[in-house]
Amino acid sequence: MEPVQALEQIALLLERSLAPAYRARAFRTAARTLRELGPPEVRRRTEAGTLESLKGIGPKTAQVVREALAGQVPEYLTKLESEVVPVAPREGGEGLRALLRGDCHLHSDWSDGGSPIEEMGRAAAALGHEWAVLTDHSPRLTVARGLSAERLREQLDTVAALNETWAPFRLLTGIECDILDDGSLDQDPELLARLDVVVVSVHSKLRMDARAMTRRMVRAVRNPHADVLGHCTGRLITERGRPESRFDADEVFAACAESGTAVEINSRPERLDPPRRLLRRAVAAGTLFSVDTDAHAPGQLDWQIFGCARAAECGVPAERVVTTWSADRLLTWTRGDAPHAKR
Structure with missing residues (x-):
């Protein structure tokens, strides 16, 4: 060796x-x-x-x-x-995994990831992805070195330079944008409009009153810049764990379906969010979905099989999974030129 x-x-x-x-x-x-x-x-x-x-x-x-x-x-x-024993996914996810063409949620060492952008992109390409979206954190999440507007603009230039050498693989620009307490988004609207994909997530006040949390999430997913609702309950299922945030899931998922915001099926083993009962309700609501890794390192980019297994188990239609789409179709959706489009 x-x-x-x-x-x-x-x-x-x-x-x-x-x-x-x-x-x-x-x-x-x-x-x-x-x-x-x-x-x-x-x-x-x-x-x-x-x-x-x-x-x-x-x-x-x-x-x-x-x-x-x-x-x-x-x-x-x-x-x-x-x-290191890998988590064994249930049978049934292999078919959906074979259809996946990208990943809408990954981090680099520009925020709280462990590897440079180039390493993350090359690892995604090596897995057979046609595209992936770089979604480092927004400014408010200081513990994760969230990107200021200035740093995000600098990152856009870095990604553009890498893409000149990576064809046919494409690294799309994005952000995991904090949903603020009132449901607004934690980055300049002008800058959000420049990004290919915007994942919106709650990272603070996770124990907020259910009615207030519902209003907060509904406002966020209806924002024309929001494309994917990340790890919607915020739960952690590790030994110490963290309970789910409380909100009216039917109201939130209805808002997602109406506005065209995809619900993320987060594949991290310590998240597996949303739980099965909520995932089935999102299916019934008619939402789009995004099977993502939320990877913070190259070794985590193959976790999508865990999300695929849960999607198959809960009856998620493959045609409603945006990570099965080509990059061009994905961008047509996020830029507002297709059914369910956001902008």
Whole structure:
């Protein structure tokens, strides 16, 4: 096993296990450093004992390199492979997964993701996606390094430059925009209008009174700039967990159906949002859907199978899943030139 391959596999397993982002980032940083050096120089430095003098190489990553160069499977990799057990989706999601062409919700290290934009895009393309949407957080979510208007404009230029080299894969511009307490959106309307896809999500005051939360969400999904309602209940189903926000789901989903805002089927194992009972109500309401990963690292981009399994179980029609559409059809929808269009 090559050292770069070993480091990247360790990073992927850490990402899938929901380990703190800094742990996986250390291994991806080390892999980039070695890739830039090239195999001969990596071996020379390893034999000379100077590997750890390189920026981005620490004791743990250097040990992985030494073991890989010695022809061994690194001990740390073996340990992770025995510990990280993937969540097994129920049968039935494979058909929908085969139809997916993109992902409307992923993050980079510009906000709270663990990897650069380029790594996220390349990983999405390697999975067979035709497109993906970069949706870093909006300004209010300071804990996640939400993007100011100035930083978002800078990101638009970065994405444009990457797309010049990526054809046929396309990285679409977007944002995960906070739904503020009154239902307004946390970014300049002029800037939201420039983005390809806007995911709107509640991240604060999750225990708000049900009637107030309903008004808040309805106003947000009716906003002409909103395209996808992200992780609608805000729940976490980890050991410590977080309960669902309370709101009138029928009223919110009716507003989504009327305005053409898709309901996200969030595939993160600790979210799986909305719950099945609400997902079935969204189906009955006639909404569109977006099966997304909400990935914060490359190793999480293949989580869509979890959302697909739940969609199949709850009777979500594939033709109403926007992540099965081509990029051109998706943009026709978000720009207001199609049935259910937003703008």
